[in-house]
Amino acid sequence: xxxxDYEIFTPGPVKMSKEILxxxxxxxxxxxxxxxxxxxxxxxxxxLELLNAPKNSRVIFLTASGTAGLESVIMNLFTKNDxxxxxxxxxxxxxxxxxxxxxxxxxxxxxxxxxxxxxxSETINAKGFNTFIVNAHETSVGHLYDLDAIGKFxxxxxxxxxxxxxxxxxxxxxxxxxxxxxTVILSSQKGLGLPxxxxxxxxxxxxxxxxxxxxxxxxxxxNYLSDGVRGQTPYTPCVTIILQLEAKLKQIIKDGGIEVSxxxxxxxxxxxxxxxxxxxxxxxxxxxxxxxxxxxxxxxxSASDIVNILENDYKIMVCPNGGELKDKxxxxxxxGDMQKSDIDNLVNxxxxx
Amino acid sequence: xxxxDYEIFTPGPVKMSKEILxxxxxxxxxxxxxxxxxxxxxxxxxxLELLNAPKNSRVIFLTASGTAGLESVIMNLFTKNDxxxxxxxxxxxxxxxxxxxxxxxxxxxxxxxxxxxxxxSETINAKGFNTFIVNAHETSVGHLYDLDAIGKFxxxxxxxxxxxxxxxxxxxxxxxxxxxxxTVILSSQKGLGLPxxxxxxxxxxxxxxxxxxxxxxxxxxxNYLSDGVRGQTPYTPCVTIILQLEAKLKQIIKDGGIEVSxxxxxxxxxxxxxxxxxxxxxxxxxxxxxxxxxxxxxxxxSASDIVNILENDYKIMVCPNGGELKDKxxxxxxxGDMQKSDIDNLVNxxxxx
Numbered sequence: 001x002x003x004x005d006y007e008i009f010t011p012g013p014v015k016m017s018k019e020i021l022x023x024x025x026x027x028x029x030x031x032x033x034x035x036x037x038x039x040x041x042x043x044x045x046x047x048l049e050l051l052n053a054p055k056n057s058r059v060i061f062l063t064a065s066g067t068a069g070l071e072s073v074i075m076n077l078f079t080k081n082d083x084x085x086x087x088x089x090x091x092x093x094x095x096x097x098x099x100x101x102x103x104x105x106x107x108x109x110x111x112x113x114x115x116x117x118x119x120x121s122e123t124i125n126a127k128g129f130n131t132f133i134v135n136a137h138e139t140s141v142g143h144l145y146d147l148d149a150i151g152k153f154x155x156x157x158x159x160x161x162x163x164x165x166x167x168x169x170x171x172x173x174x175x176x177x178x179x180x181x182x183t184v185i186l187s188s189q190k191g192l193g194l195p196x197x198x199x200x201x202x203x204x205x206x207x208x209x210x211x212x213x214x215x216x217x218x219x220x221x222x223n224y225l226s227d228g229v230r231g232q233t234p235y236t237p238c239v240t241i242i243l244q245l246e247a248k249l250k251q252i253i254k255d256g257g258i259e260v261s262x263x264x265x266x267x268x269x270x271x272x273x274x275x276x277x278x279x280x281x282x283x284x285x286x287x288x289x290x291x292x293x294x295x296x297x298x299x300x301x302s303a304s305d306i307v308n309i310l311e312n313d314y315k316i317m318v319c320p321n322g323g324e325l326k327d328k329x330x331x332x333x334x335x336g337d338m339q340k341s342d343i344d345n346l347v348n349x350x351x352x353x
Numbered sequence: 354x355x356x357x358d359y360e361i362f363t364p365g366p367v368k369m370s371k372e373i374l375x376x377x378x379x380x381x382x383x384x385x386x387x388x389x390x391x392x393x394x395x396x397x398x399x400x401l402e403l404l405n406a407p408k409n410s411r412v413i414f415l416t417a418s419g420t421a422g423l424e425s426v427i428m429n430l431f432t433k434n435d436x437x438x439x440x441x442x443x444x445x446x447x448x449x450x451x452x453x454x455x456x457x458x459x460x461x462x463x464x465x466x467x468x469x470x471x472x473x474s475e476t477i478n479a480k481g482f483n484t485f486i487v488n489a490h491e492t493s494v495g496h497l498y499d500l501d502a503i504g505k506f507x508x509x510x511x512x513x514x515x516x517x518x519x520x521x522x523x524x525x526x527x528x529x530x531x532x533x534x535x536t537v538i539l540s541s542q543k544g545l546g547l548p549x550x551x552x553x554x555x556x557x558x559x560x561x562x563x564x565x566x567x568x569x570x571x572x573x574x575x576n577y578l579s580d581g582v583r584g585q586t587p588y589t590p591c592v593t594i595i596l597q598l599e600a601k602l603k604q605i606i607k608d609g610g611i612e613v614s615x616x617x618x619x620x621x622x623x624x625x626x627x628x629x630x631x632x633x634x635x636x637x638x639x640x641x642x643x644x645x646x647x648x649x650x651x652x653x654x655s656a657s658d659i660v661n662i663l664e665n666d667y668k669i670m671v672c673p674n675g676g677e678l679k680d681k682x683x684x685x686x687x688x689g690d691m692q693k694s695d696i697d698n699l700v701n702x703x704x705x706x
Contacts, residue, residue, distance in 0.1 A: 001596055002392060003382035013381035013592060024593070025378030028366035028548045029356035030670045039355060063550050065416045065589040068571045095570075102568045189589065195381045197416050197550040197591035215455045217448075218421045219571075236418040236542065238550035238591070239366060240377070243354055317383045 014336025037231025046249035069185035072219035084131035091140035116287040126157035135164035142294030151179035171265035193336035265290035367689025390584025399602035422538035425572035437484035444493035479510035488517035495647030504532035524618035546689035618643035667702040
């Protein structure tokens with residue numbers, strides 16, 4: 001298999017734990033029965049607990065990757081009378097803009113640079129809008145927005161708050177009640193440390209009341225909500241990944257809950273950032289999440305060359321960027337089953353380069 | 354894990370081979386690089402070979418379940434000037450009808466009972482239509498249509514021939530050139546014996562020329578076709594299942610190709626059907642595929658009770674039906690990594706019941 005003995009520091013896929021891999025090595029069970037329903041219901045309950053979701057919130061389990069989460073939310077929650085402020089701070093913000101454009105929803109794009117939106121009330125005018133869309137961690141550059149400030153802003157301006165938390169759930173704080181979040185989009189191959197293929201959309205009561213009747217079958221939230229009551233999905237789900245999700249959520253809760261998980265990611269990120277302090281890199285943004293560190297070489301080295309040397313000479317995969325950032329930055333994920341020893345290996349390699 | 358030590362005879366998920374499970378136990382590699390592109394290109398090449406696809410055919414790899422394949426084909430290949438004959442012989446035919454209805458395409462539904470469409474030229478009038486849609490194996494009851502006759506009919510009437518081959522690929526014959534098929538829909542968790550989560554749409558040149566510009570991002574064939582040239586997908590694919598697909602396709606080719614695979618399934622199906630000849634069951638339809646056997650109890654036993662006894666007393670999962678067929682039929686799959694010894698276990702249990 002390709003890259004079988006490589007260490008992986010990319011922001012999805014991420015390193016998975018032995019327990020998760022063991023489930024991947026087992027036969028996929030039949031799923032149209034009570035036993036699998038219980039698994040799905042348990043996943044829903046645990047996800048809502050970890051997000052501190054308000055009562056009567058629900059989870060939609062889509063067999064699909066993250067973009068399907070963004071797109072299905074736009075498809076299901078908007079009528080011609082709704083309109084959204086869409087935050088665009090990079091590639092994934094741009095994707096939300098593109099999808100909004102394709103579906104012809106009313107939106108205004110807010111391009112954000114060098115800000116984590118802490119001062120959002122002073123910089124963005126919400127007049128005439130009823131929805132707010134943001135990807136909490138703009139993964140293309142490693143930029144985390146301030147969900148506390150955004151939540152306060154959405155509450156004051158009565159905006160439905162839609163948060164793509166794909167690259168920050170379980171490594172950085174997200175709390176639906178405290179941060180006034182109505183919709184959360186999650187994927188399997190990030191902080192949860194599972195294989196790619198599962199995307200989850202979490203809706204509170206306010207968001208559920210916005211769900212429309214739409215043409216789409218595969219992304220029809222009404223059907224998912226209705227079948228989900230008995231722990232089923234309208235179409236064959238990615239059963240194995242859902243079994244892995246069940247195990248992962250139980251493990252997080254057993255280990256002390258979301259705070260412990262976030263604390264662990266924070267320590268790993270700090271550890272890495274300290275270890276490379278004397279190397280010729282600077283942090284690309286002051287608003288980094290625990291999930292990831294984005295580095296810029298401070299000497300003449302090309303970021304892209306460093307990525308290639310790590311891969312070819314050290315069997316270590318960090319994440320390159322494309323386009324104009326190709327030579328300027330590379331990204332190091334702290335998501336998944338990461339240990340200090342993994343970071344030591346990476347730091348040793350960086351020291352040698 | 355649920356059903357860890359059960360034998361599985363459901364028509365998806367199916368029993369997987371050791372080699373496939375071993376890949377499931379490995380870290381998911383990063384995929385935005387040449388090495389993974391080569392994997393995807395190899396999958397495309399091998400799939401096209403096994404389908405005997407004409408030159409310049411292409412494969413779209415969707416991280417999604419089978420219904421997304423049906424729906425995306427309807428979304429991408431139809432304009433207001435196109436119209437389709439949709440075969441409906443059960444639950445999955447009905448799904449194609451429902452999707453056609455939702456997208457407001459011009460179609461006529463042909464309800465088919467007690468026929469494998471061998472005499473299609475005499476029974477269906479194609480005048481005024483340009484597209485034909487059929488699910489080759491109507492899995493809800495285990496009914497296989499005659500793809501040779503359908504292909505001839507489509508050629509004579511200049512119909513674009515769209516075949517959902519989800520539950521018959523690699524167990525029953527499908528040949529794009531010989532059977533004049535323009536579009537094939539496949540899924541991972543059936544004959545290929547992989548976990549659920551991957552759906553493939555195969556298009557020949559004629560079908561590619563029908564691909565429209567559409568609003569959808571996640572199901573936008575134009576983007577998949579364009580990124581696919583370099584072995585990539587627009588959004589994070591289900592990397593692990595694709596690596597499993599690569600291994601499976603190479604194995605089929607190494608073992609002698611699609612004919613050998615079909616022959617093996619045929620022998621297993623015959624073996625099972627012979628073994629149960631003296632038991633109080635009859636075959637539900639004379640048009641059974643190699644992929645599956647559908648049985649009706651000939652005494653007073655309820656099919657649903659038999660399914661439950663097999664599960665509870667023998668740790669064997671066969672497939673129940675719902676609705677009015679609940680007590681009348683149950684289904685036994687021969688897809689996946691099935692051996693005669695597996696069938697012996699099931700037959701022994703049926704003998705005891």
